[in-house]
Structure formats: structure tokens, C-alpha cells
Amino acid sequence: MTDIDEQGRPLPPETGGETETLLGFLDFQRATLAWKCAGLDAAGLAAALPTSAMTLGGMLKHLAYVEQWWFSQWLAGRSPEAPWDTVDWSADADWDWHSAADDTPEQTRTLWEDCVARSRELTAAALAEGGLDTLSRRADSAGRAPSLRWILFHMVEEYARHVGHADLIRESVDGLTGE
Template structure:
């Protein structure tokens, strides 16, 4: 199968404040993984490509759950289950849900006073992390899975690049 190539997008040029840098890189990674999943063919996008059961669509579904847990305070009962998108959901559905969750998370971040403040969310048994911790965690989580998605998309239909 001939490989399709997308033009790679360089890392963002951000403002110089810590908040601008962290949010800029998180936004870049969010866009990168959504672009990697968009247009992926069914049913190959759901095909397990590793012995652990990882698939391209499941990565984005998982990241949606992580965003919701981190920034919106939603509880996740079974993290392993987040790696499989519902069969009734199309690629476009999963991408749209991810983008909507990101917009909601960004709205929360827009209302925060500073990086040392806790993530505002409903009370739970665990204390909320700081905005700084949440941003760094989402950068590493999204970056790690974006790397996985690069490989999985190439294995799915030969598409490489961003």
C-alpha cells in the first residue's frame, strides 16, 4: 500500500510565559493526535495493532476520558475500558467528542487565576491537582499517545506525518 504523506507541523511558537508555553504545547499535541485519527478508515481504525490491544481510535477515546478526568473532574471506573471506542461511534463522532472535551477543558483553564491554583472541579475524595501539574500531565499523556498514534496510523493505512 503506498504511503500517504501529510506535511509535518513544527512545534508552536508561543509567548514566553510559563502558561503560554504549557498551553501552546498542549494545544499543538491535541491538534496533532486529532489530525492523526481524522479520516482513518473503518474498521481498520479499531483493529488491535499490539498484543496489549491498542488501536488508533481507542487512543483518542482514552485521551478524551483523561481530559475529562483531569480538567473536568469526571470519575473513571475502568481506565482499561477507555481504550475502546463504542462500536456505534464513527471516527468523526470520536474526533468531535474529543474536540468538544478539549474546548470544555480550555474553558476551565481560561478561568483559572494561575498555575499554582488547583484545577476547579466538583469535590471528590482526592484533592485536585494544580493547574501546572494538570497541564504537564496532559502534555506527557497526549505526547506519548500521539507517538503511538503515528505508528498505528501508518500501520492502518500507510499515512505518515502530522
């Protein structure tokens, strides 16, 4: 059974194996982002610090994109799904960040939640197939395919970096603080 903290986040196991610990830390980071974005309206999700254009809504949409990029496109070798399949990334390389302002909070949260759910399903399938050593179906131009282990570690890093940003932005919105 997973222990849950006072913010509703699943605590990573202290004595789990590599897979359980890695997934535990990724889910903890995901839950921390959800906590930092919880209860905010469109204005709250659109708030930015004076030195940055980064918003919590943009962060949610960016991380939804990162989830589908690494788990759907790289790990599973799938084509981009909506809304990513129609984006002209050469016209706006930060479309995921910028376009969040056009979405309702519910649309942004649902997109992120759906991408996380799909990532969990694809992770479970890859773990069943070959464990953490499972190579992604997509490879870079040199033919290198990252392992599921690498993708999961990268996602922990990606979330941890952005959760730090989320702490600062959320505090500026309504004073909410905490790890």
C-alpha cells in the same frame, strides 16, 4: 499570531512565557493526535497492531476521558458528564478504550473535540482566577490538590506518550508517517 505547520498544527511559541509555552505544547500534541486520526473511517480507527489491542478510536475516546477527568472533574470539581457518568468502571476499567468500537468515527471525534473545547474553557477560567498556581477543586485522599501547572504538564506527557502510539498505528493503516 500562531505559526501553523504543514499538517495544520499550531507551533508552540519559541519565546513565550511559561503559560503560553505550556499551552502551546499541549495544543501541538492535541493537533498531532487529530492529524494522526484524520480522514480515517471506522476500520482505520479500529485497526490495531498485532501486539496490542490499542486503536486510534480507543485512543481518541481515552483522551476525551482524560481531558474531562483532569479538567472537569479535578480542576473544576464537577461531576462526571455523559457518557462517563453511567460507566461501571469496576466492570471494565478500560471502558473508554473498548467502547470506542461501538461508536462511529464522527461520534468519537466529536466527543474528543467537545472534551478538548471544555478543557480549554476551564483552563482559561482557572488562569484568570489564579494562574498556573490555581489548585484543583478536587483533592486526593490525603487532601492534596494538584495545580493547574501540574495538570497541564501531565496532559502534555499523556498526549506525547499516546501520539507515539498513534504514529505506529497510523503507519500500519495507510503508511502515513511523520512526527
